[in-house]
Amino acid sequence: MRRTWDLILVGAGLANGLLAWHLRARRPELSVLLIDQAAAMGANHTWSFHESDLSPAQHQWLAPLVSHRWPGYEVRFPNLRRTFAGAYCSISGEHFARTLTAALGRQLMLNAVVKRLTPDTVQLASGETLHAGAVIDGRGLAPSEHLRLGYQAFLGQEVQLAQPHGLTLPTVMDATVAQHDGYRFVYVLPLAPDRLLIEDTYYRESPTLDPFLVRERINAYAQAHGWQVERILREEQGSLPIILAGRFEAFYADGQGVPRSGLRGGLFHPVTGYSLPEAVRLADLLASTTDLSADALQVLLYRHRLGLWRHQRYFRLLNRMLFLAAAPPQRWKVLERFHRLPPGLIQRFYAGAPSATDKLRLLLGKPPVPVLPALKAMLDYAPPAQEEP
Numbered sequence: 001m002r003r004t005w006d007l008i009l010v011g012a013g014l015a016n017g018l019l020a021w022h023l024r025a026r027r028p029e030l031s032v033l034l035i036d037q038a039a040a041m042g043a044n045h046t047w048s049f050h051e052s053d054l055s056p057a058q059h060q061w062l063a064p065l066v067s068h069r070w071p072g073y074e075v076r077f078p079n080l081r082r083t084f085a086g087a088y089c090s091i092s093g094e095h096f097a098r099t100l101t102a103a104l105g106r107q108l109m110l111n112a113v114v115k116r117l118t119p120d121t122v123q124l125a126s127g128e129t130l131h132a133g134a135v136i137d138g139r140g141l142a143p144s145e146h147l148r149l150g151y152q153a154f155l156g157q158e159v160q161l162a163q164p165h166g167l168t169l170p171t172v173m174d175a176t177v178a179q180h181d182g183y184r185f186v187y188v189l190p191l192a193p194d195r196l197l198i199e200d201t202y203y204r205e206s207p208t209l210d211p212f213l214v215r216e217r218i219n220a221y222a223q224a225h226g227w228q229v230e231r232i233l234r235e236e237q238g239s240l241p242i243i244l245a246g247r248f249e250a251f252y253a254d255g256q257g258v259p260r261s262g263l264r265g266g267l268f269h270p271v272t273g274y275s276l277p278e279a280v281r282l283a284d285l286l287a288s289t290t291d292l293s294a295d296a297l298q299v300l301l302y303r304h305r306l307g308l309w310r311h312q313r314y315f316r317l318l319n320r321m322l323f324l325a326a327a328p329p330q331r332w333k334v335l336e337r338f339h340r341l342p343p344g345l346i347q348r349f350y351a352g353a354p355s356a357t358d359k360l361r362l363l364l365g366k367p368p369v370p371v372l373p374a375l376k377a378m379l380d381y382a383p384p385a386q387e388e389p
């Protein structure tokens with residue numbers, strides 16, 4: 001007899017992994033299959049987030065997946081060095097994979113390339129077709145001609161040092177470095193007393209980076225801080241989408257009726273490309289929804305994505321200011337000014353929930369970039385027909 005799963009999640013990355021994890025606890029009666037083309041989950045990722053991005057209940061269900069937690073974090077700019085209180089947390093890809101693989105057992109299918117999807121079937125490259133009450137497509141970002149993007153491109157190295165580094169807090173932005181190729185900063189996570197993750201990051205127009213050059217810059221950064229690198233343990237690389245503008249309905253139609261999660265569904269912070277908080281919110285939404293049939297999910301996900309798209313209009317406007325109004329070597333000034341603002345505002349911004357007053361505050365004051373080009377950039381790429389609904 002043909003097996004029909006309640007839900008098939010295609011792509012066992014961050015969004016669908018968290019969804020499977022949460023549904024397993026909250027809706028154990030559901031049969032859920034998580035499929036990925038890779039031989040293992042979570043390869044070469046470190047997913048970080050601020051404690052204030054999530055509610056206490058969300059932290060509780062996510063806790064077993066969290067591998068690092070620091071009591072605060074630092075930022076550095078040419079004219080500003082500031083420490084923020086409030087925990088900063090990371091999930092390592094390795095820990096994510098180990099925990100989920102053990103928990104999901106036969107609900108996880110690896111080494112399975114998916115070729116075609118419909119709202120209730122999944123066709124594998126092997127020719128096999130799987131059936132489900134509903135399918136969710138979480139295969140990561142797909143190119144779309146309906147989004148105008150910039151990128152946060154980076155390469156990170158986890159390094160073993162010869163001596164302890166002495167750092168106690170992450171540096172989430174060190175923009176005191178030379179500004180090449182757009183807004184550049186270095187991101188440093190102290191993973192152990194003698195182990196660091198050092199990422200060299202660029203806000204730029206193109207998603208590609210020269211890995212050889214970036215590795216040299218990471219090495220130079222380590223040397224400048226007196227850190228003697230004994231061994232490079234692993235590398236991670238990404239090019240995260242920064243949304244400047246887009247046409248929601250056409251972007252939604254890219255999915256051809258199959259509900260989408262994660263980056264593929266546009267469920268991320270438009271200014272950072274980070275998707276963990278939105279993935280957690282989606283998992284909460286689906287875990288509390290009784291009807292998970294294909295038809296019901298389509299309506300639910302459409303509304304969810306449209307709501308977020310509208311809510312994020314302001315962030316897209318800020319991105320246009322950053323990318324189109326500030327000349328690349330001047331972009332750090334916008335970020336330096338931002339990090340002088342009250343900590344509560346900064347927390348709400350990263351959590352994707354700025355208040356009306358926060359929004360005003362961000363735009364008021366002496367702008368760090370010329371006013372006229374900024375206004376032009378805001379208007380040029382945002383005619384209502386292009387951005388709506």
Ligand SMILES: Cc1cc2nc3c(=O)[nH]c(=O)nc-3n(C[C@H](O)[C@H](O)[C@H](O)COP(=O)(O)OP(=O)(O)OC[C@H]3O[C@@H](n4cnc5c(N)ncnc54)[C@H](O)[C@@H]3O)c2cc1C
Nearest residue numbers: 011013014015037047048114139140238262263274275276
């Ligand atoms: C190196 C890196 C670090 C990042 N750090 C952070 C961070 O600190 N905090 C944060 O919030 N965000 C971070 N991001 C951004 C974003 O949150 C991640 O990219 C996140 O993994 C996106 O989740 P996702 O589920 O949409 O896609 P992914 O996690 O990329 O998962 C997609 C999965 O689909 C699978 N797949 C693709 N095609 C097929 C197919 N045809 N058949 C079967 N399987 C397929 C892939 O193998 C992959 O496992 C980072 C991104 C990268 C690349």
